[in-house]
Amino acid sequence: MRIQLLKETKKPKYAVNPNKYLEDGEGSAEGEDDEEEDVPEDLADLEPEEQQKRIKTRAAYQMALGTLLVLVFSDPMVDLLAELGKRLDVSAFYISFVLAPLASNASELVAAYNYAKKRTCKSITTSLSTLEGAAIMNNTFCLGIFLGLVYFQNLxxxxxxxxxxxxxxxxxxxxxxxxxxxxxxxxxxxxxxxxxxxxxxxxxxxxxxxxx
Missing domain, CATH: 1.20.58 (Methane Monooxygenase Hydroxylase; Chain G, domain 1)
Known part of the structure; x- marks a missing residue:
């Protein structure tokens, strides 16, 4: 009995819970269920197949609308940053380096923040994946477009x-x-x-x- 008591007293005084800052127990399970069933309220009563169809259609529409907005406002935005740098007597590169990422990557930042607020393992993973995807896109696709313009336009x-x-x-x-x-x-x-x-x-x- 004495040996058993000694073994029990050797346990660490403070135990570290790896999920300390995440929802645990029933809260975690409920959070995962909420994430799996996270669909727009106006589509919640539809069949799963119809939900997926409506969601894909809505996503395609919003992506097309976003692309149109980029095409309309990108060129005036470049002129605006150049004019702002000229009036402040600062190189346009520094102006665009600070302001342009805030405008172009604001959607990824907001999406990652909304996912992270749920404080579950799945939502944190999705949040980080969103940021990593944006970084990879900027360092591959966007860089390729820039290099292509330099090459084909003989800049x-x-x-x-x-x-x-x-x-x-x-x-x-x-x-x-x-x-x-x-x-x-x-x-x-x-x-x-x-x-x-x-x-x-x-x-x-x-x-x-x-x-x-």
Whole structure:
């Protein structure tokens, strides 16, 4: 009996619950059920097959409308950023580097935030997947379009400083992901600091090193 009591007293004083900040127990199960049945209220009474049909139709309509809005407002937006930089006597690159991502990626940010508010493993995974998808899209598809324009329009290459700074930030981000399995709040501040670091790198390369 004494040996058994000694073994029981060797348990750690504080137990760490990996799901501390997520809904657990019945709340977690209810949250997962809510996510699985998360459909618009006006479609909740329809059959599952009809729901999927209506949802796909509505998604296609909204994507087409969004594409049309981008085509209409993208060119005036470029002129606006260039004029803003001219009036502030600041390079248009710095203006667009700060303001353009906020406008173009606001939808991903809002969607990721709404998913994260549910505080379940599934919603957090979906939130991170949304942000990763947006990052991959910007670094592959959008970059390919830019390089294609430079090549087919015979544009002069004057983006060495910007390219090097972006590659540097991507390498630092990749190293952070590869060598850390658990990311905490401090890591979030480090990732946020990469944004102004990219701007500072461009400024140093252009004004001190003399690159394009």
């Amino acid at each position: 002069a290459w004057e983006f060495s400083a910007e390219t090097i700074s972006i590659l540097l930030i991507e390498v630092l981000m990749a190293l952070s992901i590869l060598f850390r399995r658990v990311h905490r709040l401090l890591d979030a501040f480090f990732i946020l600091s990469l944004y102004p670091l990219c701007l500072a790198t461009v400024y140093v390369l252009e004004n001190s090193v003399g690159w394009d």
